[in-house]
Amino acid sequence: MQLFFQQIFNGVMLGSTYAIVALGLTLVFGILQIPNFAHGHLYMLGAYITFFLMTLYGFGFWSALVTSMVALGLIGMLIERVVYRPLQDRPHINSFISAVGAMIILETSVIVFWGPQGRRIPNPYPDMVELFGITMSHQRLLVIVAAFVLIFLLQIFIKKTTPGTTIEAVAQNREGAMLVGINVNRVSSLTFAISTATAAAAASLVAPIFMISPTMGALLGMKAFVIVILGGVGSIPGAILGGYILGILEAIGGGYLSAAYKDVYAFGALILILSIRPTGLFGKEVS
Amino acid sequence: MAVIRFLRDKWFYLLLLVLALCLPLLITNRYHFQIVIMGCLFSIATLGMNLILGYTGQASLAHAGFFGIGAYGVALLMKGGLSFWVALPLSALIAAGIGFLIGLPTLRSRGSYFAISTMCFGVIVSIVAGNWIDLTGGYNGIVGIALPTPIHLPLIGSVGFQTQVAQYYLVLAFLLLTLFIMHRLVHSLLGLSFMAIRNNEALAGSVGINTFAGKILSFVVANFFAGLAGGIYASLMGAISPSTASLDLTFNWLIFLLLGGAATLAGPVIGAFVIPVTMEYLQSLAEYRLIIFGALLIVVIIYFPRGVMGAVGNLRQKVRDFYDRKKGAKGAAAG
Missing domain, CATH: 1.20.5 (Single alpha-helices involved in coiled-coils or other helix-helix interfaces)
Known part of the structure; x- marks a missing residue:
């Protein structure tokens, strides 16, 4: 039983990062119809920026995290403008190829400039607590709490503020939003900035726990897509719930069945679920 | 008259064919020759991808997975004592069969959904290849796969495949066969129905095309050629590992296809030759060339x-x- 709760705890921690990353992806993929395959790579870049700010420039953990979020937000806006906006009205596959180009540039740049080896961010909160026989490091608890706060703030932003509601308006009806005077291009920029900044936050939060490496983004980006599709493209609650479910699934499967195959569960589940519901679990019926 | 007209219309292709047949006389460097052989192999794989992505409009990202299935199939069957000429079609058929089974659930979804679910299958293949150690040798892969079994021709006698020139003619023959089959296929009624599905699936369905069956068939044939290319690759290289089925390979072919020109027969071949050769010329730029390449991809797809x-x-x-x-x-x- 102790192993079970320990795995649940790890799963929730893992799921917190998945939820944030998938949330950012569902905003751009579901709402702006842009299949941003470079999302995982932007996440990776966020972790690297935090690492270098902390080790080279003596930033504290929190100031590095915020600076990294701002930097990634700007990079996200740049990528939207250069890589995706010219392809707005073309078939999906074109944006997809463009995204592959962005992926190659991001991953290779990090390898060329900073080397292919893994690195570890010094852990700002190395203490442990034991609760009901479960070992929890402060950093892991912090990830869970911070993810919760971030998701909560993002919900408030989208539901209660004017810029946030414009994002929702564009999602519901692009032409309608244009008709009432919403600048759709500005909304795209804003959504991209939020999406990449939250990815940077997630990456910086877990970076002290796992190693960071140039290839860390690829698999995570793929999992984020799995979550977004399972949860229904464009559905924010679906992305959050899907993130936690996948995290727990992986931790339980990895703990009880086989750690080597832990990535197979997520991908296998996707194929299985899409075969029953071709538009995802909570997806709307669209052709 | 017919011969003259044929010569007048097809002189360019005949010239290309003669050039391809004489290529071993022009290229003497072993390393360069290896690039040409790989170009032929990857052309076959990219032509398969072209059928499902270019002509049928379904972006399958499991292509390297099926290439890997063909490669592991040939490796294991040849280790089990089968001749290359039995193992190769068998492995390609296995890849096609698995393609059928995977196509049934995944082709129910469309667009990005299909791309992502096939990508998941591709990743599963490489993870399984890395972890099913008893069968696949894990991340060390399989080494010491035999070269294609010598064949006996009526006049020439026994032909082995130890030399690069012989290997080149082998892959060239398979490439020409693939091109011939693809040419017949896309210019048939079936090929037209694939393109109808790509252009407007609902409309194609309403004029009586069974769109689901069409997509499945296209996917199966595409994966047959992926498996075929993988099988030849395993035998010629002599060693395979889970990276034979990696997603990077799928992305490479995708780039060959898109830069060369999707939904054409020459495009995939041009892409599979021009891009690797360009990469070789830019060798001095080392890692930077990948950055340039990524940027080039974005520019090309936009303009x-x-x-x-x-x-x-x-x-x-x-x-x-x-x-x-x-x-x-x-x-x-x-x-």
């Missing part, structure tokens, strides 16, 4: 969405327009 073949087509159209106008002007002057 030349139909790749090299699209650009060539535009150019030919412009030249033809120019001549027509000239002729028109002359006619007007005479009249």
Whole structure:
């Protein structure tokens, strides 16, 4: 039983990062119809920026995290403008190829400039607590709490503020939003900035726990897509719930069945679920 | 007359064929020759991808997975004592069969959904190849796979495949066979129905095309050729590992296909040769060339969405327009 709760705890921690990353992806993929395959790579870049700010420039953990979020937000806006906006009205596959180009540039740049080896961010909160026989490091608890706060703030932003509601308006009806005077291009920029900044936050939060490496983004980006599709493209609650479910699934499967195959569960589940519901679990019926 | 007309219409292709047959005389460097052999192999794989992505409009990202299945199939069957000439079609059929089973659930979804679910299958293949140690040897892979079994020809006698030249003619023969089959396929009624599905699936369905069966068939044939290329690759290289099924390979072919020109028969072949050769020429730039390459990909997809073949087509159209106008002007002057 102790192993079970320990795995649940790890799963929730893992799921917190998945939820944030998938949330950012569902905003751009579901709402702006842009299949941003470079999302995982932007996440990776966020972790690297935090690492270098902390080790080279003596930033504290929190100031590095915020600076990294701002930097990634700007990079996200740049990528939207250069890589995706010219392809707005073309078939999906074109944006997809463009995204592959962005992926190659991001991953290779990090390898060329900073080397292919893994690195570890010094852990700002190395203490442990034991609760009901479960070992929890402060950093892991912090990830869970911070993810919760971030998701909560993002919900408030989208539901209660004017810029946030414009994002929702564009999602519901692009032409309608244009008709009432919403600048759709500005909304795209804003959504991209939020999406990449939250990815940077997630990456910086877990970076002290796992190693960071140039290839860390690829698999995570793929999992984020799995979550977004399972949860229904464009559905924010679906992305959050899907993130936690996948995290727990992986931790339980990895703990009880086989750690080597832990990535197979997520991908296998996707194929299985899409075969029953071709538009995802909570997806709307669209052709 | 028929021969002359054939020569007049197809002289360019005949010239290319003669060039391809004489290539071993022109290239003496072993390393360069290896690049040419890989170009032929990857052309076969990319032509398969072209059928499902270019002609049928379904972006399958499991292509390297099926390439890997073909490669592991040939490796294991040949280790089990089968001849290459039995193991190769068998492995390609296995890849096609698994493609059928995977196509049944995944082809129910469309667009990005299909791309992502097939990508998941591709990743599963490489993870399984890395972890099913008893069968696949894990991340060390399988080494010491035999070369293709020698064949006996009526006049020439026994032909082995130890030399690069023999290997080149082998892959060239398979490439020509693939091109021939693809040419017949896309110019048939079936090929037209694939394109109808790509252009408008609902409309294709309403004129009586069974769109689901069409997509499945296209997917199965595409994966057959992926498996075929993988099988030849395993035997010629002699060693395979889970990276034989990696997603990077799928992305490479995707780039070959899109830059060369999707939904054309020449495009995939052009892409599979031009891009690796360009990469070799830019060797001095080391890692930086990948950055340039990524940027090039974005520029091309924005400004030349139909790749090299699209650009060539535009150019030919412009030249033809120019001549027509000239002729028109002359006619007007005479009249």
